Amino acid sequence: MKPQINRRQFIKVLSAGAVSLALPGCVGPGKLNAGRGKEKKPNFIIIFCDDMGYGDLTCYGHPTIRTPNLDQMAGQGQKWMNFYVGASVCTPSRAALLTGRLPIRSGMCSDKRRVLFPDSAGGLPKNEVTIAEALKTEGYATACVGKWHLGHLRQYLPINNGFDSYFGIPYSNDMDKVGGQGREAFLEPKIEYFNVPLMRDEEIIERPADQNTITKRYTEEAIRFIRKSKNKPFFLYLAHNLPHVPLFVSKKFNDKSLRGLYGDVIEEIDWGVGQILRTLRREGLAENTFVVFTSDNGPWLTFKEHGGSAGLLREGKGCTFEGGMREPCIMWWPGKIRPAVVNDIGSTMDLYTTILTLAGANVPTDRVVDGLDLSPAIFGTGPSPRKVMFYYRGAKLYAVRKGPYKAHFITRLAYGKGANKEMHHDPPLLYHLGHDPSEKYDIAKDHLEVIAEIRKEITLHLATLVPGEDQLAKRIGKK
Ligand code: MG
Secondary structure, three states: OOOOOOHHHHHHHHHHOOOOOOOOOOOOHHHHHHHEOOEOOOEEEEEEEOOOOOOOOHHHOOOOOOOHHHHHHHHHOEEEEEEEOOOOOHHHHHHHHHHOOOHHHHOOOOOOOOOOOOOEOOOOOOOOOOHHHHHHOOOOEEEEEEOOOOOOOHHHOHHHOOOOEEEEOOOOOOOOEOOOOOOHHHHOOOHHHEOOOEEEOOEEEEOOOOHHHHHHHHHHHHHHHHHHOOOOOEEEEEEOOOOOOOOOOOHHHOOOOOOOHHHHHHHHHHHHHHHHHHHHHHOOOHHHEEEEEEEOOOOOHHHHHHOOOOOOOOOOOOOOOHHHHEEEEEEEOOOOOOOEEEEEEEEHHHHHHHHHHHHOOOOOOOOOOOOOOOHHHHHOOOOOOOOEEEEEEOOEEEEEEEOOEEEEEEEOOOOOOOOOOOEEEEEEEEEEOOOOOOOOOOOHHHOHHHHHHHHHHHHHHHHOOOOOOOOOOOEOOOO
16 A cells, blocks of 8 residues: 555655644554554564765755665655764664663773774674664564674574564675775775675585675565565565775676765665665555664765765764764654654654654563664654764763753764774763754853753763673684
């Protein structure tokens, strides 16, 4: 069945700029909950990119990258304008999404090494409860397809973290580098330069992984899983390895985009999203499947046109300016979600709590969970409960957002020149992200009361904080 919202109604909602309009075919969580038990539990799909920027989709303002499938998904669902990841680099960001907790609590961030590497001995601690583990208790089929990066040793792999199956490269696509010279290896990459393994469950099935076809194969694997699982509730975590540098693309998309190779890569991912949504419609699953599309961190700016764009946001991957941690986020659930452009604040950690709640699974109460239930904003019954966002770099708290204001106590630039210089600010730099989304105009001296409010949030936050044991500093064969 097609979504019941026509284009005219959708435009009306957009121009009203509100999430509280009633639309035919949309139900709030009340009706969902009332039907629970009789109704089938919803399916969940999270599509997670690697290093895609805030400005890399047509529907987020990119002038030359064409993303018709994501644009349509945003038009039929919600486009979040203030959506954050839990960290500005891969490993901690992924830990935040899958556990609903700031990585400092799980130990999945570090000031010694920023992510896990092929010689890393650590990984996601066993006592963390992933989305997949929580959904297993509710009878869900679960699959992880793509980049894992939460530990490649056996005990840390997806199938030991709540997923029934795994198909993918267990860490970044630029690791295990065995060939090519310096930057050239990244800018004119060959498959054999990067000896990354492709795994099925616990076995390596291809090495080096053929990265030219990896986006296509991840999409096909995702579709197979959806078809196979259609008679029971399922959770699919599809984490693309791209557009992380080095860039690879299949023949069909090579040299097609006006944006060059980076655009080709995004356009292939967009194609994959279209295939998945089409499959959901064909299989009659669309109205019972909540699909979210976002990315793990901002663009890798040091690779210039091989990296993406954060649009008008400042800086990119690796730092706590907005370009490092604010991402496009599109939510889709025909007939359920209230179509809107959402200006409320949300985060990947909130997806954890929202999904568990919608599935009727227990959100752990024996630990601090940072995720909040976004249902009011998603179903149009109220605002997002998230008002505050903490920006960590490694194990240090650098910045805090409260409402439209963001205070930077410490800053460092994105990966590249200047990234090693840590600057402390007292008073902090203060920006109004509504008036000044590019963080250009420091207004601290005129808003000392705002800074005092933000300091109170920090005190409250630190009162609950027990840092986990650093998992990223551990190396194989070393103490
Ligand atoms: Mg990344």
